[in-house]
Amino acid sequence: MRQTLVERYGMHPADIEVRSFQIIDELVPESLLPPDDGGKALAKRMIHASGDPDLAGHIRVSPGAAEAGVAALRRGCAICTDVRMVTAGINAGMAGSLGNTITCLMDDPRVPERARSDGTTRAVAAVRLYEEQLSGSIVVIGNAPTALLALLDLVDEGRCRPALVIGTPVGFVSAAESKEELLKRDVPCATLLGRRGGSAVAAAAVNALLKIATGQASPGDHYRDR
Numbered sequence: 001m002r003q004t005l006v007e008r009y010g011m012h013p014a015d016i017e018v019r020s021f022q023i024i025d026e027l028v029p030e031s032l033l034p035p036d037d038g039g040k041a042l043a044k045r046m047i048h049a050s051g052d053p054d055l056a057g058h059i060r061v062s063p064g065a066a067e068a069g070v071a072a073l074r075r076g077c078a079i080c081t082d083v084r085m086v087t088a089g090i091n092a093g094m095a096g097s098l099g100n101t102i103t104c105l106m107d108d109p110r111v112p113e114r115a116r117s118d119g120t121t122r123a124v125a126a127v128r129l130y131e132e133q134l135s136g137s138i139v140v141i142g143n144a145p146t147a148l149l150a151l152l153d154l155v156d157e158g159r160c161r162p163a164l165v166i167g168t169p170v171g172f173v174s175a176a177e178s179k180e181e182l183l184k185r186d187v188p189c190a191t192l193l194g195r196r197g198g199s200a201v202a203a204a205a206v207n208a209l210l211k212i213a214t215g216q217a218s219p220g221d222h223y224r225d226r
Contacts (some may be wrong), residue, residue, distance in 0.1 A: 001042065001121045009169075015047075017185070020048055021044060021048065023046060024044055024047055024053060026165065027053040028044075028047065028053050028056045029056075030073055031035065032056040032057045033056060033059075033080075034059070034060070034061040034203065036061075036063065036064075038061075038065075038066025038067050038070070038099050038212075039063075039065065039066050039190075040113070041059060041066070041208055041212070042061055042065075042066050042190055042205055042208045042209065043056065043059040044208075045204045045205060045208035046059055046134065046168075046190075046192065046201045046204050046205055046208075047059075047199050048204065049077070049159040049198075049200045049203070049204030050198075050200065050201055050204035052192070055192060055196065055201075057159075058192055058193040058194055058196070059190070059191075059192055059193075060183060060189075060190070060191050060192075060193060061189075061190045062183070062189050062190070064188060065164060065188035065189055065190055066190075066208075066209065067166050067214075068163055068164050068188040069163065069164040069188070069190075069209040070165075070209050070212050070213045071140055071163075072136065072137075072138055072163035072164060073095075073098050073100055073138070073209055073210060073213035074098060074213050075139050076099035076100060076158035076162055077100060077136055077138055078100065078101050078102075078133060078136075078138070079100050079101065079102045079103070079137065079138045079140060079206065080103050080105055080133065080134060080137050080138070080139050080140065081102065081103070081104050081138060081140045081141075081142070082104075082105060082106060082123055082126070082127075082141045082142065082143055082144045082147040082169075082180060082204075083104065083106055083139070083142065083143040083144065084104050084106070084107070084197060085104055085133060085142065085143065085199035085200075085203075085214075086104070086140050086141075086142040086199045086202050086203050087103075087104045087197060087203070088203075089200055089202075089203025090102055090203050090207060090210075091207050091210055094207070094210040094211070094213075094214050094216070095210060097214055098210075098213060098214060100210075103130075103133075105123075105126035105127060105129070105130050105147070106122060106123065106126045108126060108129055108130070110129055111125050111126045111129065112125075114126075114128065114129055118148070120146070120150075121144070121145035121146045121147075123143075123146045123147035123150070124146045124147065124149075124150040126147065127147050127150040127151050127154070128150060128154075128218055131154050131159050131160050132160070133155070133214040134151070134160040134162055134220075135160045135161045135162065136161070136163050136164055137163060138162065138163055138164045138165075138166065138206065139151060139162045139164070139165050139166070139170055140166045140202050140203070140205075140206055141165070141166070141167045141168070141202065142166075142168050142169065142198055142200075142202030142203065143169055143170065143176040143198070143199055143202075144169055145169040145171060145173065145174040145175045145177070146174065146178075148165075148167045148169055148178040148179070148181075148182060149174065149178050149181065151165065152178075152181055152182060152185060155185055155187055156185075161187065162187060162188075163179075164187075164189065164190070164209075165182060165187055165188070165189045165190075165195070166189070166191070166202050166205045166206060167179055167182045167189060167190075167191045167202075168190075168191060168192045168197030168201045168202045168205070169197055170183060170195065170196060170198040171195060172195055175194075175195050175197065176193065176194050176195055179191045179192065179193055179194075179197075180193070190205050
């Protein structure tokens with residue numbers, strides 16, 4: 001009888017993630033990962049989401065950023081995203097168990113008019129509309145470089161202070177520059193240098209923190225499910 005492709009290549013669901021992280025461990029030198037356990041775990045989740053071990057040398061997690069993110073989640077902080085694709089990738093069940101609301105800034109019906117009046121992108125308008133709510137929140141930008149630039153302008157002006165910024169906007173225009181600017185600021189952050197990034201990578205970073213915040217994983221076990 002012919003062996004199906006599922007039988008040949010498939011694995012039990014519980015084993016897929018474990019094997020994935022074993023492969024990451026085999027392919028990614030420890031020296032390319034952030035030095036602290038929280039940073040390592042967060043970076044491995046980002047690599048897992050992308051399927052690209054070459055990201056390892058380009059991920060940056062500021063010292064204490066993972067711990068700051070976990071602490072904020074446990075306080076019930078808001079999670080603010082730039083686009084729905086990031087929102088969709090965040091584990092709403094885990095967030096809800098901690099009292100974290102997930103808000104996509106671009107969903108606000110006031111955004112298009114604000115963008116027209118300011119002569120900016122909708123991403124910039126969305127960040128500006130929510131400046132008062134961004135302090136103490138986890139801001140997750142996985143798509144729009146201009147959203148990250150607008151956020152950093154607010155930080156520079158002393159108008160908001162997020163608990164953590166996860167910035168992985170993707171693209172050929174301003175994406176790399178926005179992430180370089182993020183690393184220059186004195187704000188806890190996680191990012192991926194260069195043009196690569198995207199919503200899946202950003203959401204994976206949040207989910208890594210949610211796993212530890214809810215006790216489903218610890219920094220030392222690199223967020224494998226228990």
